[in-house]
Amino acid sequence: xxxxxxxxxxxxxxxxxxxxxxxxxxxxxxxxxxxxxxxxxxxxxxxxxxxxxxxxxxxxxxxxxxxxxxxxxxxxxxxxxxxxxxxxxxxxxxxxxxxxxxxxxxxxxxxxxxxxxxxxxxxxxxxxxxxxxxxxxxxxxxxxxxxxxxxxxxxxxxxxxxxxxxxxxxxxxxxxxxxxxxxxxxxxxxxxxxxxxxxxxxxxxxxxxxxxxxxxxxxxxxxxxxxxxxxxxxxxxxxxxxxxxxxxxxxxxxxxxxxxxxxxxxxxxxxxxxxxxxxxxxxxxxxxxxxxxxxxxxxxxxxxxxxxxxxxxxxxxxxxxxxxxxxxxxxxxxxxxxxxxxxxxxxxxxxxxxxxxxxxxxxxxxxxxxxxxxxxxxxxxxxxxxxxxxxxxxxxxxxxxxxxxxxxxxxxxxxxxxxxxxxxxxxxxxxxxxxxxxxxxxxxxxx
Amino acid sequence: xxxxxxxxxxxxxxxxxxxxxxxxxxxxxxxxxxxxxxxxxxxxxxxxxxxxxxxxxxxxxxxxxxxxxxxxxxxxxxxxxxxxxxxxxxxxxxxxxxxxxxxxxxxxxxxxxxxxxxxxxxxxxxxxxxxxxxxxxxxxxxxxxxxxxxxxxxxxxxxxxxxxxxxxxxxxxxxxxxxxxxxxxxxxxxxxxxxxxxxxxxxxxxxxxxxxxxxxxxxxxxxxxxxxxxxxxxxxxxxxxxxxxxxxxxxxxxxxxxxxxxxxxxxxxxxxxxxxxxxxxxxxxxxxxxxxxxxxxxxxxxxxxxxxxxxxxxxxxxxxxxxxxxxxxxxxxxxxxxxxxxxxxxxxxxxxxxxxxxxxxxxxxxxxxxxxxxxxxxxxxxxxxxxxxxxxxxxxxxxxxxxxxxx
Ligand code: SF4
Ligand code: SF4
Numbered sequence: 001x002x003x004x005x006x007x008x009x010x011x012x013x014x015x016x017x018x019x020x021x022x023x024x025x026x027x028x029x030x031x032x033x034x035x036x037x038x039x040x041x042x043x044x045x046x047x048x049x050x051x052x053x054x055x056x057x058x059x060x061x062x063x064x065x066x067x068x069x070x071x072x073x074x075x076x077x078x079x080x081x082x083x084x085x086x087x088x089x090x091x092x093x094x095x096x097x098x099x100x101x102x103x104x105x106x107x108x109x110x111x112x113x114x115x116x117x118x119x120x121x122x123x124x125x126x127x128x129x130x131x132x133x134x135x136x137x138x139x140x141x142x143x144x145x146x147x148x149x150x151x152x153x154x155x156x157x158x159x160x161x162x163x164x165x166x167x168x169x170x171x172x173x174x175x176x177x178x179x180x181x182x183x184x185x186x187x188x189x190x191x192x193x194x195x196x197x198x199x200x201x202x203x204x205x206x207x208x209x210x211x212x213x214x215x216x217x218x219x220x221x222x223x224x225x226x227x228x229x230x231x232x233x234x235x236x237x238x239x240x241x242x243x244x245x246x247x248x249x250x251x252x253x254x255x256x257x258x259x260x261x262x263x264x265x266x267x268x269x270x271x272x273x274x275x276x277x278x279x280x281x282x283x284x285x286x287x288x289x290x291x292x293x294x295x296x297x298x299x300x301x302x303x304x305x306x307x308x309x310x311x312x313x314x315x316x317x318x319x320x321x322x323x324x325x326x327x328x329x330x331x332x333x334x335x336x337x338x339x340x341x342x343x344x345x346x347x348x349x350x351x352x353x354x355x356x357x358x359x360x361x362x363x364x365x366x367x368x369x370x371x372x373x374x375x376x377x378x379x380x381x382x383x384x385x386x387x388x389x390x391x392x393x394x395x396x397x398x399x400x401x402x403x404x405x406x407x408x409x410x411x412x413x414x415x416x417x418x419x420x421x422x423x424x425x426x427x428x429x430x431x432x433x434x435x436x437x438x439x440x441x442x443x444x445x446x447x
Numbered sequence: 448x449x450x451x452x453x454x455x456x457x458x459x460x461x462x463x464x465x466x467x468x469x470x471x472x473x474x475x476x477x478x479x480x481x482x483x484x485x486x487x488x489x490x491x492x493x494x495x496x497x498x499x500x501x502x503x504x505x506x507x508x509x510x511x512x513x514x515x516x517x518x519x520x521x522x523x524x525x526x527x528x529x530x531x532x533x534x535x536x537x538x539x540x541x542x543x544x545x546x547x548x549x550x551x552x553x554x555x556x557x558x559x560x561x562x563x564x565x566x567x568x569x570x571x572x573x574x575x576x577x578x579x580x581x582x583x584x585x586x587x588x589x590x591x592x593x594x595x596x597x598x599x600x601x602x603x604x605x606x607x608x609x610x611x612x613x614x615x616x617x618x619x620x621x622x623x624x625x626x627x628x629x630x631x632x633x634x635x636x637x638x639x640x641x642x643x644x645x646x647x648x649x650x651x652x653x654x655x656x657x658x659x660x661x662x663x664x665x666x667x668x669x670x671x672x673x674x675x676x677x678x679x680x681x682x683x684x685x686x687x688x689x690x691x692x693x694x695x696x697x698x699x700x701x702x703x704x705x706x707x708x709x710x711x712x713x714x715x716x717x718x719x720x721x722x723x724x725x726x727x728x729x730x731x732x733x734x735x736x737x738x739x740x741x742x743x744x745x746x747x748x749x750x751x752x753x754x755x756x757x758x759x760x761x762x763x764x765x766x767x768x769x770x771x772x773x774x775x776x777x778x779x780x781x782x783x784x785x786x787x788x789x790x791x792x793x794x795x796x797x798x799x800x801x802x803x804x805x806x807x808x809x810x811x812x813x814x815x816x817x818x819x820x821x822x823x824x825x826x827x828x829x830x831x832x833x834x835x836x837x838x839x840x841x842x843x844x845x846x847x848x849x850x851x852x853x854x
Binding site for chain 1: 536541571572770771811
């Protein structure tokens, strides 16, 4: 389907759950804007391996710079912020989330709701699954001159958590992280209150997994990537362990159930996608600066995303993990260890192959992000290995998270379109006559 | 690929003949050129049944490997020499060069002589490369070594000891000697001897840079990549003892510290180009692994493995891959500049090297505050053209000489 050049895709219509989420986020940012006058202390931290229950159990307010960066991308502010950071000496080669955040800071630190974000009273460096996190908070420390507390989470190279890894995290939590947070909060951690929060986390996690797995239906009632990033909003940010999150996921679940009952697909930039020609699994973060355009490239071809790895960066709950109120620090250690980017490449390949099989996908697609070595290094091998394991063809494009210079719309659209058309043809004809390798695969990338 | 002409042609710095250091430089040069790892093959032939274990930059505890009877072999990618044919199909264009040349060499069989590989936790590229290795070479041993970022001995130290024991047990299961305190003490003593020899080489570079240009010091340290510590120490000691007999004269160069090249290595010609542009590189972070631990490791400790772990916690040098928890960021670089009485800093980071490039603005801020001039450029290990870099370094050197500041 040809599109007029430069035309921007409309946004998908909003459900009640989305409106509820918007209100929750709005209220959180309003609290942040008033934090200093209300004497509330603010902790900056990262999404993977976040310790939200611990932070909020001490009445501290979390800020997640990655979410601010992606919001800046969606609000078309990131190009200016990145330019600001590069002007200040940051390399063009490094993660654009970092530069977007630094540029935002240098431009007045105005958050997604238009209000100023408070400076951090503490940087909680949960070093889980990405080396850049370490550098990011060292950089912020130079800007804010506030204390930093590090939580080093060992990597899972072989997909195995050893007792030594778990103990290392628990030791850090017990001896360094909790004392630092208590000092900031000016009070002792109430461990019963923390356990209550962890129970709420597990309830919300149950419903989130139910929503993810609803995509096994045909037609899938959800889009597990483009809409999926909204679904994970509350649980991956400030709300895990809250009643608000439990209510949000209950509401979301009921909406998805209603769509299943009505035989409907998800709402997309092209309206309700009930007639789904292609089911895909996606690896890699989305592009935020042209989010709707990117989504539209799939929805206009009647492609629905049934599962994605990006939506698991804040927790692989669908592999069975739930926060366990009976062992608060141990469960936080398990949580941190299990985030998607903390898994070795062989485990990531296994997971993608599992999603392709479990969700009866026709193909899988990798959006390889220039900014992000954590995700991207090794993805070309993943492409080949998942193809080998599943027999379904993979597609591959390169873009960026928040740097619009690296979202070549025409080029990406061509690749997506030729990949999807190949899948359409493959479905229509005898599967055995068409080899797995695709024009949008490795050859396409390197040409 | 022809070796850098200047190092070949001039047996002594400043073009002097009859160099008392020629044997040592020659041996280092031969090892540097041995991309086929023939010397590792020869070592294995002389030590039947012993294992050769490759490791990526920056830091791997080599004394542990030596104590297990293994030959540690530092792998630095392919440099300028290796044509990338298959490696590029494994890495996108925006990823640094060292993993692609490492994969290229592995796929072409160069690393078949290695019985295993250790991938230390220095960045996400090396981390993911460890997983690729497991997929591509399932029959070979590949260990990811998680270096602690918590430097409390009862927390990070305890975890690190588990990591060291795990690797030791894995290697023993594959034919290495079992971990033994006496052998480890001897390996620590050898490592200390090597460190002292490197420190003497570094001191010579600082006092008499014309007797030991950075390009030669580079070769001499790099020679240790595939040598046991004692043998490497012998080579370095031989050079340091012979060097005072070298003739020559001081040059009117600026003294610089080079930072940012701790993993992917710049081409040797690039180091020579910087020297030609008027820079005496009096300190650097090339091949940082051999210099990561500052000072001696306690070789008489009742528990030598704990001593090795403790040395990493307490004496580990500040690098871009190590969390700086207590000290001020950039302090270590300023100390280095002062100790070397350097006039400025040259940042030379590999393109797309996250740790180096994310670190650089913080180090620049610290240098600017301390009034230390600096300049920066990026390279790739297979760069062939240095004209721009040479001009930039020349302009930096001139401005430092004229005004004492360049940024
Ligand atoms: S490198 Fe990737 S995972 Fe790390 S901060 Fe940047 S975008 Fe996030
Ligand atoms: S050059 Fe830098 S980014 Fe590349 S592997 Fe080495 S440390 Fe990692």
